[in-house]
Amino acid sequence: MKDFLLSIKKIKKLPKFFSKKRILLYGSPLVLFLLLFLIVFIDLNTQRYLQNNKVAEAPIELPDLSLYPILKSPLNPDITAQAAIVMDDDSKAVLFAQKPHLRFSMASTTKIMTALIGLSYYKLDDVLEVMTSNVEGSLLGLMEGEKMTFENLLYGMLLPSGNDAALTIADNYSGGETEFVKKMNDKAIELRLYNTHFSDTNGLDDYGDYTTVLDLARLASIALKNKEFSKIVSTKKIDIADITDEHTYSIKNLNKLLGISGVDGIKTGFTDEAQGVLVTSTIKNGHRLIIVVMKSEDRFADTKTLLDLISGNFTYLSIHP
Numbered sequence: 369m370k371d372f373l374l375s376i377k378k379i380k381k382l383p384k385f386f387s388k389k390r391i392l393l394y395g396s397p398l399v400l401f402l403l404l405f406l407i408v409f410i411d412l413n414t415q416r417y418l419q420n421n422k423v424a425e426a427p428i429e430l431p432d433l434s435l436y437p438i439l440k441s442p443l444n445p446d447i448t449a450q451a452a453i454v455m456d457d458d459s460k461a462v463l464f465a466q467k468p469h470l471r472f473s474m475a476s477t478t479k480i481m482t483a484l485i486g487l488s489y490y491k492l493d494d495v496l497e498v499m500t501s502n503v504e505g506s507l508l509g510l511m512e513g514e515k516m517t518f519e520n521l522l523y524g525m526l527l528p529s530g531n532d533a534a535l536t537i538a539d540n541y542s543g544g545e546t547e548f549v550k551k552m553n554d555k556a557i558e559l560r561l562y563n564t565h566f567s568d569t570n571g572l573d574d575y576g577d578y579t580t581v582l583d584l585a586r587l588a589s590i591a592l593k594n595k596e597f598s599k600i601v602s603t604k605k606i607d608i609a610d611i612t613d614e615h616t617y618s619i620k621n622l623n624k625l626l627g628i629s630g631v632d633g634i635k636t637g638f639t640d641e642a643q644g645v646l647v648t649s650t651i652k653n654g655h656r657l658i659i660v661v662m663k664s665e666d667r668f669a670d671t672k673t674l675l676d677l678i679s680g681n682f683t684y685l686s687i688h689p
Contacts, residue, residue: 435684437461437655443677449644449664453581454678457589457649457656463682464674468582471563472662475637475645476506476529477584478571480591481552483522486537487594492519495611496540503532505572505639508617510536519596520608526600527621529636531570538569545569561587574641581660588634588647588658601633601649602626623648624668629675636667646671652679 437456443464445452451467462468490496498514508530510516516524516536524533538548545568552566561583567576579587592598604626609616623646625631630651637645644667648659657678661670 435459435655435686437463437682437684439463440681440683443674443681445670445673445677447661447664447670447673448666449661449670451581451660451662452670452674453585453658453660454674455582455585455589455658455660457592457658460586460589462582463657463678465582469563469580471578471580472645473574473639473642474564474571474577474579474584474662475574475639475642476531476571477579477635477637477645477647478566478569478577479525479529479534480584480587480635480647481555481566482534482537482548482569483526483597483600484591484594485541485548485551485555486518486522487596489541490518490537492517492596494518496521496536498532498536499539500535501532503535503570505531505570507531508533508619511615514610514615515612516608516610520610522596522600523603523606523608524617524619526597526635527603527606528619529622531572534570559587559590571637571642572639574639581662584647584660584662585658588649588660592634592649592656598633601635625671625675629672629679631675638667644668644670648675650675652682653684655684 436459443454449466451470451472452464453462453466453468454464455462494517495515496518498510498512501510501512506529508524508528510532518537521533521537524530525537535545538545541548548569549566552569556564556566561579564579564583564587565576567573571577603621605618605620607616607618622636625648631648632651633649635647642663644664645662646660646664646667648671650657650659659671659674661667664670
């Protein structure tokens with residue numbers, strides 16, 4: 369113990385070279401140099417990591433600003449929806465918004481993205497097999513082992529909102545539902561829908577599937593650019609069958625507003641947590657408007673109110689370069 373104390377005393381008696389003055393003179397620049405080196409090292413490694421793990425983003429689609437929509441009088445709708453938006457499709461100008469950045473469960477409007485991923489992977493005549501029929505919620509009524517074309521599954525998913533059809537589309541994807549959902553989230557990032565997340569393909573997970581009315585309007589705008597998607601969501605009713613024609617299904621679109629006030633799509637949604645969700649496309653004065661209501665007590669009435677208020681209440685300014 370005595371030897372240890374003596375060694376400590378010796379350490380305290382530093383050589384003159386290590387005086388406080390010399391430490392301040394030479395030590396400070398050394399510390400700064402080390403800190404700078406550390407910052408540069410971290411920055412380079414961070415850039416290298418981001419480069420290797422980067423999710424490719426789609427080129428920004430520039431809106432058409434040649435005609436810009438202007439409201440004649442402000443909208444003050446009496447609606448039950450906790451969030452709502454009216455967006456001009458061409459210019460992406462928002463004509464009305466209520467809590468546009470607040471996240472809500474999206475319910476079956478999740479299937480808009482499911483359809484987009486499916487359309488990018490399958491051909492319409494690809495034959496897919498039903499791997500499980502044990503699905504909750506709204507169903508087409510598919511049976512395990514049944515085979516149906518991808519196109520018919522799209523109708524079964526988007527019109528009566530069949531959760532079994534959505535799961536079949538995901539199950540036949542390379543890597544199954546897990547990889548399919550990952551692709552959905554990658555696509556959301558690619559499209560810069562940063563307030564959107566998916567945890568399944570049908571919208572049953574109220575806490576893992578969420579978005580905002582703004583993101584959902586933008587997603588709808590992108591989806592409607594696909595001719596097949598646009599055709600299907602504008603269909604009121606159709607008969608579909610499996611590839612053997614043994615099982616036929618007469619299905620109807622759940623969108624009660626289809627065909628009213630220029631409405632030509634696109635998707636309904638409902639769960640106990642999400643409440644009523646409705647994404648609507650309507651043609652007014654030769655231009656497409658997209659309306660979204662979320663967390664609504666009456667999604668159809670709320671949307672109809674917005675349709676009535678917007679009708680004849682906006683004009684377009686011509687913008688010349």
